[in-house]
Amino acid sequence: MSTNERFHPDPYVPRYLQDLERARFEAAKLDRRHFIKLSGLAGGGLVLALSLGPSAKTALAQAKPAATTFEANPYVQIKTDGTIVLFAKNPEVGQGVKTSLPMIVAEELDADWSKVHVEQAVIDIKLYGPQVAGGSTSTPTNWDNLRRAGATARAMLVAAAAKTWKVPESEITTASGVAYHRASNRSASYGELATVAATMPVPDAASVPLKKRSEYKLLGTRVSGVDNPKIVTGQPLFGIDARVPGMLFASYTKAPAIGARAKSANLAEIKKLPGVKDAFIVEQKGDPIAFGPNAPAVASGVAILASTTWAAFQAKKQLKVEWDETDASKDSWKGAIAEAKKIAAQPAAQTLGQAGDVDAAFKDGKTVEAMYTVNYVAHADLEPQNCTAWFKGDSIEIWAPTQTPQAAVDAVAALLGLTKEKVTLHQLRGGGGFGRRLANDSVCEVAAVSKQAGGVPVKVQWMREDDMGFDYYRPGQFHSFKAAVDKAGKLAAYQNHFISFSRDGKATVAGGNIAPTEFPAPLVANQRMQQSLIASKIPTGPWRAPGSNTIAFAVQSFLHECAVAANRDYRDFLLEVMGSPRMAIEGNPRSLNTGRAADVIKLVTEKAGWGKPLPKGRALGLAFHYSHAGHFAEVADVSVDANKKVTVHKIWVAADIGPVVNMSGAENQVQGSVIDGLSTAMGLAITFENGRVEQTNFDKYPIIRIDKAPEVEVHFIQSDFSPTGCGEPAFPPAAPAIANAIYTASGQRVRTLPFRMEGYSI
């Protein structure tokens, strides 16, 4: 087996996503081996044979052509009136896949995008394989299948035209939803061909010809989001907009101390309040502190069901609950900081990886030491967590703005003791995801509430205070670094003692790990990656660019310190660390490519005018980070005054994510990620004492506003590498680029995320 056939998981995506990807990888391997046999299956779902292997058989039966509709496969329907319906398989939470994934199909189909109607696909693993929004995986994992879905549909339309006109298929061309036979000057729209196309044999999905990049007409152009007309007119779209006849509106109150259980409450009093229909205590199920998309878990709390959301919220204020805090968190952030400082002064508990002789290199070179602190943060999706469910005795129907709908079905089925077939989930748009909606705690919660209420359709709506008070937070962490630069100013040794959190004392909490191969370790001859863990009961999980979103700040700031110690320009220093173009981890195609890294570093510094003179108190800062298969370099132009007031004038980005699918969407993601990066770096922190989170709303959680948001100039290097997603990898370099600029402008090193903790403001 070649190295390319070995599975290399992304170390920073949650286990659930790693498992999905591993399954997909194994299935693809199987398909390659048994390809001829599988491709002999007839029917409209051939694409599935490729993605799902033998289980595709069941899907085929469901994709029968209808009289007025040519259902080429689960992604493409062409109606005789000319309408083309493309199905968007993955959840949309703002990352743009409801537009970009159908664009991939439309390109190979040669559809006229203006006639394309996009619909959210049903949640069905047999039809669509994994349906998930996470890890920036939607584009890379669907790129091949979706192109083939479009191409097979087009091939059937071409065959239909050839049959109708009695000419060879090779003489048929297509463009913008029309098939042509130039020699006889005939043409027919896809709608006109639909009925005949439905009777054509399904071609071999694996060998159907695909376009060359130079032939793309739609991919790489700027396409406005398919839901924008609904968004700008306020049509129902989001989870919170779900309405079911007879539905009640519910609030759900958890303990101030995370993990405490409700013992008793003034329920009789609550039930008498205006608009309140029911109120009850919900027992804890499973382990709600542990992040897991398919975890059948419910945190203990009090549900109040009312005639309006407001009535349910108002009643919450009158609620008096006695909480059992036996198992509750007693965690203190201040305590964690003190403990981390102690730990950093001691030998690390574990060595994750090492190479060369670090200690000898420390003796020979000029050493640099620093400790970095990263606070917890909340996801703070603008749409607070909510979900609607209707338990019907032996089945349940759910309307959810989740990032992991299939896992939600699994979780609810296990929670209620139903088979998965008895759980129907309608996928709704999420008003922000950022990893929060990978967890299905709100889905399980409403399922439990609807059941306990006796089968009432109900929407559980979290208040902002609930959303901020119980999250799978991005965990805090600490990096205690030591490095040496040699006489030539090269990075000769690198050591990171990473201090993270753990529930069981063994594994890091979700979203709180570091890979032993994290940059720059594999590129430094003498390196040591170490780890120590602090006990914690605070729930954590993946947060936009998990791991990377904090590690990039610490590593890129510390490497800048090394460059300063060596009296080197950071661009030159970083390019020297990259060295010759190669994969940072030999044999791992998913690792950092130093050549692509160097290219984006060179491009961004050129665009930003690296080295140009700037007034006193103003400077450029550079950072690079690789995550989710995206190579991103960013330069921030920053002023800082004597009172540590920061002004970010502009940020430049150079990115290599391979070919760009939707230029408008990709640029939007990058601009938004960078502004999110600035926002989070400057001001956002979740702190806690005695297990109680201290921030409750946006007054204490200052998400950046437009008046502090700089211009963000984005450049893509559209390399020939496989395309990757864009929802996450632009985020990590923003914070260190700004911090490095602050240092160059002021001589002050920022070593805490957020910078606000060191007195900075924006």
Add this chain to the structure above:
Amino acid sequence: MVRLNVNGQSYEVGDDVDPKTPLLWVLRDTLGLVGTKYGCGVGQCSACTVHLNGTPIQSCQLPLETVADQKITTIEGLAAKDGALTHVQQAWIEEDVPQCGYCQAGQIMRATAFLARVPKPTDAQIDTEMAPNICRCGTYVRIRKAIHRAADKIAKAGGAS
């Protein structure tokens, strides 16, 4: 009973709805106009922005009893009856502003009222005016562009929104 005038239509809200209920929840839960969004409930994020007599205001801070018989416009009421979008809505689509889209109703409501008052705003004026509205996805660069684009459209159309 409270009489509401929303998007040119008259509604009678019954006594079963607490007159202290914020307009946001009356719109969403009682009238079924769900375009106006809940984000924070404390007047911090402005996702719930509507027009009260043409002025942008946070509907989560507006008790039902205080807005009887006044002219309320929500995101659903901007487009013409025939569905023709306003210049601001059109500009939002052309600049492809939304990411998750959740805050955009509030952004559009504030931008619409702003352009009626300041037809040709500078970036600095936009920043000051739009600062009450949080966009968690960070689409601010495009919000600025869309407001400029809408301003151009309005100017070309002779000032009509």
